[in-house]
Amino acid sequence: MPDEFVTPEPDEAVKLALRRIDEATARGEGSDADGLAFNEVVVNMGPQHPSTHGVLRLVVTLDGELVKDVIPVIGYLHRCKEKLAERRTYFQYIPIVDRTEYVASMNCEWAYVMTVEKLAGIQPTRRAEFIRVITGELSRMASHLVAVGTFTADLAPLGTAMVFYMFRDREYILDLLEELSGARMMFNYFRFGGVRYDLPDGWTSKCRDLMKRMPKLIDEYESLVDDNAIFLQRTQGKGVITQQDVVDFGITGPNARASAVALDLRRSRPYSVYPELDFEVCTAEHGDIFDRYRVRMDELRESIRIVEQCLDMLPKGPVQAGALRAPYVITPPPGSCYVGQENPRGEYGTYIESDGSRYPYRLKYRDPCFCNLQLFPKLLSGNKIADAVAISGSIDLVLGGIDR
Amino acid sequence: MGLEVGSNPMSMDAIAALLAERFAGDLADIRIQEPDTIRTKCAPEQLKDIARRLKDDPDAGYETLNWIAGVDRQASIESIYHVYSWQTNTWLELHVDLPRENPEVDTVTGVWPAADWHEREAWDMVGIVYLGHPDLRRILLKDDFIGHPLRKDYIDLAENHPHA
Numbered sequence: 001m002p003d004e005f006v007t008p009e010p011d012e013a014v015k016l017a018l019r020r021i022d023e024a025t026a027r028g029e030g031s032d033a034d035g036l037a038f039n040e041v042v043v044n045m046g047p048q049h050p051s052t053h054g055v056l057r058l059v060v061t062l063d064g065e066l067v068k069d070v071i072p073v074i075g076y077l078h079r080c081k082e083k084l085a086e087r088r089t090y091f092q093y094i095p096i097v098d099r100t101e102y103v104a105s106m107n108c109e110w111a112y113v114m115t116v117e118k119l120a121g122i123q124p125t126r127r128a129e130f131i132r133v134i135t136g137e138l139s140r141m142a143s144h145l146v147a148v149g150t151f152t153a154d155l156a157p158l159g160t161a162m163v164f165y166m167f168r169d170r171e172y173i174l175d176l177l178e179e180l181s182g183a184r185m186m187f188n189y190f191r192f193g194g195v196r197y198d199l200p201d202g203w204t205s206k207c208r209d210l211m212k213r214m215p216k217l218i219d220e221y222e223s224l225v226d227d228n229a230i231f232l233q234r235t236q237g238k239g240v241i242t243q244q245d246v247v248d249f250g251i252t253g254p255n256a257r258a259s260a261v262a263l264d265l266r267r268s269r270p271y272s273v274y275p276e277l278d279f280e281v282c283t284a285e286h287g288d289i290f291d292r293y294r295v296r297m298d299e300l301r302e303s304i305r306i307v308e309q310c311l312d313m314l315p316k317g318p319v320q321a322g323a324l325r326a327p328y329v330i331t332p333p334p335g336s337c338y339v340g341q342e343n344p345r346g347e348y349g350t351y352i353e354s355d356g357s358r359y360p361y362r363l364k365y366r367d368p369c370f371c372n373l374q375l376f377p378k379l380l381s382g383n384k385i386a387d388a389v390a391i392s393g394s395i396d397l398v399l400g401g402i403d404r
Numbered sequence: 405m406g407l408e409v410g411s412n413p414m415s416m417d418a419i420a421a422l423l424a425e426r427f428a429g430d431l432a433d434i435r436i437q438e439p440d441t442i443r444t445k446c447a448p449e450q451l452k453d454i455a456r457r458l459k460d461d462p463d464a465g466y467e468t469l470n471w472i473a474g475v476d477r478q479a480s481i482e483s484i485y486h487v488y489s490w491q492t493n494t495w496l497e498l499h500v501d502l503p504r505e506n507p508e509v510d511t512v513t514g515v516w517p518a519a520d521w522h523e524r525e526a527w528d529m530v531g532i533v534y535l536g537h538p539d540l541r542r543i544l545l546k547d548d549f550i551g552h553p554l555r556k557d558y559i560d561l562a563e564n565h566p567h568a
Contacts, residue, residue: 011547012541075542075543075545075546078544078545080553083553243407247467247468247490248468248516248517249517249518250469250470250471250488260407262409263407269440337437338441338497351473351486353475362473362475362554366470366471366486371518371521374520374521
């Protein structure tokens with residue numbers, strides 16, 4: 001038989017799953033209350049499974065339809081971003097940050113640029129700060145549309161109707177950002193001390209138009225699912241994240257807020273011009289799948305409010321501090337600094353250590369999805385496999401950020 | 405009512421003074437990093453004990469572990485713990501210096517469950533051994549990868565990743 005038909009050796013994760021089954025059996029937990037032995041099967045889900053939204057691999061131990069154990073395996077999208085930083089100047093590294101959590105690139109750039117600015121003591125101009133908030137919130141809306149759209153597609157009752165509506169409307173937002181930065185998703189727009197380009201002519205009125213249209217579109221999405229009996233049955237009371245989980249595992253973002261934890265870095269450790277803006281921190285009470293969906297929809301509305309306020313308050317002036325264009329080479333003084341920023345998925349931050357040279361000595365990402373994924377074994381165990389798909393969709397993972 | 409953020413607001417000076425008093429002799433070099441982070445150091449042997457006490461502190465309980473980073477400082481290797489206090493809404497950065505030839509430190513998974521993956525990442529990237537960790541496997545790189553790429557003396561050879 002040719003070599004390619006030989007079953008490969010199971011890797012470490014599968015071996016671990018098998019070992020856990022053996023250990024449970026040895027402890028006498030291998031059978032149910034009636035003494036019937038469990039018939040456990042280790043199923044490999046991913047890394048190319050459509051419901052994992054990326055190259056996430058879950059080694060799932062199943063007893064019939066019931067999930068008994070989950071071992072997430074990550075690293076399929078690892079691109080050595082932390083190592084790359086050691087050989088790039090601070091300026092050269094900006095486009096690489098885009099590619100970590102690629103669904104909300106603007107927010108990622110923002111977190112990185114804020115950290116370097118704090119290290120080097122650069123103060124961005126006021127107009128740039130408002131433009132940053134506008135782009136960050138537009139990016140958040142685009143990201144939530146992807147999150148909710150793909151998640152409802154997993155749930156089946158609507159088929160792919162919702163995902164098509166949401167991706168259509170996300171494209172309106174991306175059009176705006178493309179006009180601003182020149183790229184549809186990998187923007188490379190933020191600069192130390194400001195942003196790359198000022199708003200083009202007529203951009204603000206286009207943005208205002210879209211913000212006027214958006215609430216109606218959101219109402220339309222909600223009318224599709226909020227009264228749908230199948231949707232409600234599949235989402236309510238399932239996959240509950242408790243407040244203890246939030247504390248223990250460092251869950252942040254909409255996933256934490258759905259469990260009645262009003263943790264929003266825009267409020268709790270305000271940065272940029274957020275203290276001047278009027279917006280609500282959206283929370284929900286139960287922490288189940290439905291509440292996580294609810295929080296994201298509410299945040300869409302809040303983002304519209306924030307963008308509209310910023311357009312009203314937008315001051316005149318330069319978009320780059322100091323010179324006409326951003327400095328190509330900066331050398332922050334030796335030291336280290338961590339700045340967290342409210343990404344659509346939670347707290348995204350970079351820890352940078354500088355040794356006074358042109359290159360970062362050490363750069364480390366704190367990625368929200370990495371921390372949220374760690375809860376999976378606890379969250380999915382005890383559910384039906386079909387619910388596990390719904391739960392993992394509602395957590396909203398982006399593997400680019402997890403694997404870096 | 406939900407878990408509150410900043411239920412016990414304290415000034416940074418007050419927190420620094422509180423830590424200096426309660427951890428006299430254990431936490432060295434307590435410094436305030438503006439606007440809301442405290443940086444401090446501790447000895448590796450005491451880490452587990454200090455972590456537990458930091459978490460259980462009644463006034464400024466650092467209950468959530470935010471991230472762990474390993475840093476190669478050439479002379480030594482450092483494990484950095486970044487923890488969050490819900491009560492005071494502040495951060496604390498705990499630096500632990502480890503010898504380069506033998507970077508071993510006790511795991512804090514028993515104190516902060518989130519440490520599990522973060523410690524695996526620091527092991528994977530920088531090669532810090534967390535003693536007593538339940539499942540210290542590589543996380544981002546492949547199981548058969550050789551070396552720890554974020555060490556400053558790491559040289560990328562084809563032999564290091566056999567199945568790339």
